[in-house]
Amino acid sequence: MTIQGAEFASPGKWHLAHTTWFFEEFFLNSFAGYVKKSEAYHFFFNSYYETVGARQQQGLRGLITRPSLAEVMEYRQAINEAVAKKLDDGVSGELEAVIELGLHHEQQHQELFLTDILYNLSLNPLFPAYRQPPKKPIVQTAAVLSTMVAFAGGLESIGHAGGGFGFDNEFPQHQEYLQPYRLSSHLVTNADWVAFINDGGYRNPLLWLSDGWKTVQTENWQMPLYWVVRDGYQTMTLDGLQEIDPDAPVTHISYFEADAYARWAGKRLPTEAEWEVAARPQKIAGNFANTELYRPIAADGNGLEPLKQIYGDVWEWTASPYCAYPGFRTSAGAIGEYNGKFMNGQYVLRGGSCVTPQDHIRLTYRNFFYPHQRWQFTGLRLAEDAR
Amino acid sequence: MTIQGAEFASPGKWHLAHTTWFFEEFFLNSFAGYVKKSEAYHFFFNSYYETVGARQQQGLRGLITRPSLAEVMEYRQAINEAVAKKLDDGVSGELEAVIELGLHHEQQHQELFLTDILYNLSLNPLFPAYRQPPKKPIVQTAAVLSTMVAFAGGLESIGHAGGGFGFDNEFPQHQEYLQPYRLSSHLVTNADWVAFINDGGYRNPLLWLSDGWKTVQTENWQMPLYWVVRDGYQTMTLDGLQEIDPDAPVTHISYFEADAYARWAGKRLPTEAEWEVAARPQKIAGNFANTELYRPIAADGNGLEPLKQIYGDVWEWTASPYCAYPGFRTSAGAIGEYNGKFMNGQYVLRGGSCVTPQDHIRLTYRNFFYPHQRWQFTGLRLAEDAR
């Protein structure tokens, strides 16, 4: 709960405290006369809000020996009680919106809590499991046969239409013009990925973006993050080291790898608009954190929808850089730092993963990571032009 | 001609040899029995083509003591003569296309030749001039009064329609849907930028993208590249240290700075499609390298077009990440490494600059640099939604 194996992988204790700090800073602190529980907590557990003061450097969160976990849990309880009391008394619509945002914010950190624990445990050569015994998925019997499904394109409405919660980056709804395209019915699997490895995918510079090839060489990438070679490929999971399932979606791959794979396969990655149009008819259901499997699983080949695994399992890399939609407006105040300032150098991912809370996801939900990052449950679906 | 002050600023001697190497490698070398002039030159002067073999690391180009400049000039003459002889004999259309590409490639390096010399000279506290005496621009008398010019948006054709040369990244022409928007009639000036500095623009994190703010702090940015404070602001130019002209467009700014300025001004940067639609009616003319001024100058306020300085003076940063157009296809062979593999993490710039050859530029021309880079002649025009 305390260590931090890399700048991006915050300690569990920090996630627990930071999500509570959010409610204290942006909700409780807006009441006149409120006195913060601790200036030190304020310093430690602010993530990146420049507006509200100095903070512990992100890369040093693993050095927070005090407060202890017990103290953090007390902090959570005290703030939760104070918030509940205020809500019982009744608050303005503006403050209700802060609570709603805080809940969605906490759901994001529930996912990071699991992905960061996985990363931090993966650095231990004992490959310790997060839990015992592992939860077993139902084994699929039908073979995975991915096909390309066609979409007509044309002028489409993209983004959040209003009426219900959404992050600022999903607004406003606007029109985009799409060329005809096709998407693969299934996610790329571990078996597919082994074929890519065996064909020299990690050794052929012509498959890679220039920045990606530099990363392959610098980091000596030869397979997805967490894979190790032991009588075949195994992979570190929240259940410890496990054999890979050939039919399950590949995960813990970077954008650079997803893009190289697609080029190797003679395809490309979908844009986020293509994904959103294709996903619109489907209901939001799938292998989310609620299944408690915490790993992507092979698709059930007998489903009725045209696209399998569109929600859950893995975040799907899209070809779309993370940008403002036309007409995007930043919120006022510190809350306005929420998403806009990260709109550089990252790519959009869609659909949620096996560690995402199911009710956190929407059709228009935009996740985003840098193209070299692999510690999230990230995978890919293929696309191509339909001409 | 030999030194390299940073990885991105290649020596003049290298540019001269590399552009000739391009013709040797991709044109002469395609004839059966051709023997390359020198394996060492092949190693030294390949820039980034993985397909054609190992090469001098980019950051070490400044260590190429041999061949000497005289030897490089002999190399240029020998290759030019051999190419001319082949052309006299008549070649295939495919090889004619290689020659055309090679000429456009050399024009790109003509611009880099000047920008890199400027950078390399700027590191010398003597501020040496590239030439003596400086060429004087005609002084403008009319005041610069920028206004916002409206455009209706809608479904527009973007990209190269075919019929004439274009780089692969300009194809194919395709439709995009634009919201109504406005662009500033003039480029942002040095006087504008001084106002931004004086208002604390470089010290306010809320104006900046997160990655940009990190760069401001790491690099201690306080003003555009090449500016120094000596009885007011002066700037390093190819004519040595010169006073800044308040009415001339600001230049040598990064995307991060352009974006922060636009936010400070309550505006935003234009997308490349918005720029292209607005520029379409204008003829390609302006302060290009052909004027031999080699610096941006104040706009002539009495022109007839609605948008001033749309071509020449400075490359205009757009809000558009550098991506493949829908339907983009890479060329076959090593030539296919030309543009596609750089489509990550960079932004598109439009319109050419005061060191760009005039006949190198097209309406659909897409230049691209990383958001932290400032050594090119880069500037900005403002945009906003029209609602």
Added chain:
Amino acid sequence: MTIQGAEFASPGKWHLAHTTWFFEEFFLNSFAGYVKKSEAYHFFFNSYYETVGARQQQGLRGLITRPSLAEVMEYRQAINEAVAKKLDDGVSGELEAVIELGLHHEQQHQELFLTDILYNLSLNPLFPAYRQPPKKPIVQTAAVLSTMVAFAGGLESIGHAGGGFGFDNEFPQHQEYLQPYRLSSHLVTNADWVAFINDGGYRNPLLWLSDGWKTVQTENWQMPLYWVVRDGYQTMTLDGLQEIDPDAPVTHISYFEADAYARWAGKRLPTEAEWEVAARPQKIAGNFANTELYRPIAADGNGLEPLKQIYGDVWEWTASPYCAYPGFRTSAGAIGEYNGKFMNGQYVLRGGSCVTPQDHIRLTYRNFFYPHQRWQFTGLRLAEDAR
């Protein structure tokens, strides 16, 4: 017990396990048929012995989430019991020597345990104390008046004469010729150091070794490690943040700082031979870990010996690079890696500190650290030529 704030500051848990590993590896493992308790422990808790296999990188010791502290304590108990049983059965003189070495090795880590905890806690802006409440030293009433005490020099025997334990680096005893010299009767105090700071000591390059001046600038040194400015100087200690005692010896200074201070004072540092000759008449007593004060204290001005504080309080930097004595021999086997391979770039320190076990110290004991290191309890005594 788990975190590691810098490569040099190992977690408490690691020290506890490593010292036990030493007995398992070099004692128990020498018995035929012995099976190691855990290959993983062997990997984690080897410090630097190349001969006995691969190991956790030193800088990553803070990522050892498993084994837990409880498991480490069980490991300690199991190994201790196994060792005790073997000793009861009787072992060879060679193995008895391994036990003796292991005990001295563990004493070294008892000291590091405290110095590393201090470092790791110091990174927390709460300045947490290692214990509550602090142990109070007896306040000194006599003023500290340091004088220079003369020594005749000449041909002297230096090093361990045999008969009793010593580390390999203390052997063999040999003759060195010393010029006449003087040593200061007292250690340099915090009050002395404040005078150095106030006189611009940290800003005058002429006082510093070239490598030291680079470090001052790179690390922005302005005062000893752990000092902070809060209504005067305070310092982080194992009792939390405390006011500095002007009469107590300055500590947590590097060799570079000690050397610069001596130059500023018109003096120099003593050689280790000068120190040893001067210390020879004194009994080994002082403010060691046994007092449980864990901080250096002001000298009792009324003592009978000519040199105060020669043992305990702080390790005294000497001017002597850490080298082999003439005739030095490395021990056979992995134990031979003990000291010899570190004989480069470090300086010898003498006399032990307030966190050293008293019975760990000998007249001939040679400690050694790099000249930029400051997290040990290090200080200085002045010397000068007597001519």
Added chain:
Amino acid sequence: MTIQGAEFASPGKWHLAHTTWFFEEFFLNSFAGYVKKSEAYHFFFNSYYETVGARQQQGLRGLITRPSLAEVMEYRQAINEAVAKKLDDGVSGELEAVIELGLHHEQQHQELFLTDILYNLSLNPLFPAYRQPPKKPIVQTAAVLSTMVAFAGGLESIGHAGGGFGFDNEFPQHQEYLQPYRLSSHLVTNADWVAFINDGGYRNPLLWLSDGWKTVQTENWQMPLYWVVRDGYQTMTLDGLQEIDPDAPVTHISYFEADAYARWAGKRLPTEAEWEVAARPQKIAGNFANTELYRPIAADGNGLEPLKQIYGDVWEWTASPYCAYPGFRTSAGAIGEYNGKFMNGQYVLRGGSCVTPQDHIRLTYRNFFYPHQRWQFTGLRLAEDAR
């Protein structure tokens, strides 16, 4: 003459200007009313004198495009003439001493001029020669048979006795007590070194100092600097790529390598006092720069002295860290920065090399480099205790 392949390898142009700057700064500038030729030159060509102002960073000397080589040569001539005129007029003894120091300083840079050119040319895969054709040494016919020569030790006078020029670090003469020892009659040869390589010398951590082993791994050392494998070992020299001579002394090795070799051979490196005592009877003659061979050559086996190659050929690494002699005093003023501030982390080398001017060397001359440095003409002679 302009490039700088590493921080330590200054451009030829810089050496030419810096040695002249020394005379301008410390001689001419001491005359009232003297006006420096150029403030910029003063900035560019100060090496490390903190006392006399700011300067070009050492690592950026390769960016000095202006002044040109022609301008530097004019600078040299102008200063030389001005100095000569002052000397004709007659100057104080103090200023005469500055001139003498300046001449010895320039001799040091004559050596660096050649070693730095060799380094800078070595980075070019064309392996260009400094001159054409190479000068041929007389081939030795006698076999090299190194023996160990005994010395009695005892109390010896070490260092410069006065009467004639010496650098500050050679003073004062003082007594040291030496144990009996033996030195090898010849330097270690290339054939010896190949045996070390073939025996896995670069792969056995037990042969190396801890810091040395880290360097071997970080730098991937497998053979001396400049050696390449091409039908056997070849080496870059000032005459371009040449086959190695098995009987010639090995050179371009670090202290770490010399120390590891000695341990492999069951010997050790000599101390500088041991070397000085052994060299005292010999006349100063050997393969210095004056032979214009610029490479070490095989010893003439028929000489009369007991120790071959004691002067010239290669600088001999000693086991002695570079420290102040007892009673060392720094000179007053900027000249005082000459040697003392470098007394940390380096080792003493003795005897001069094939690129050292012969009349630059004395019995008591102390050269010094860091233990990882290899671009000087460095080699080794073995030692052992005689007991």
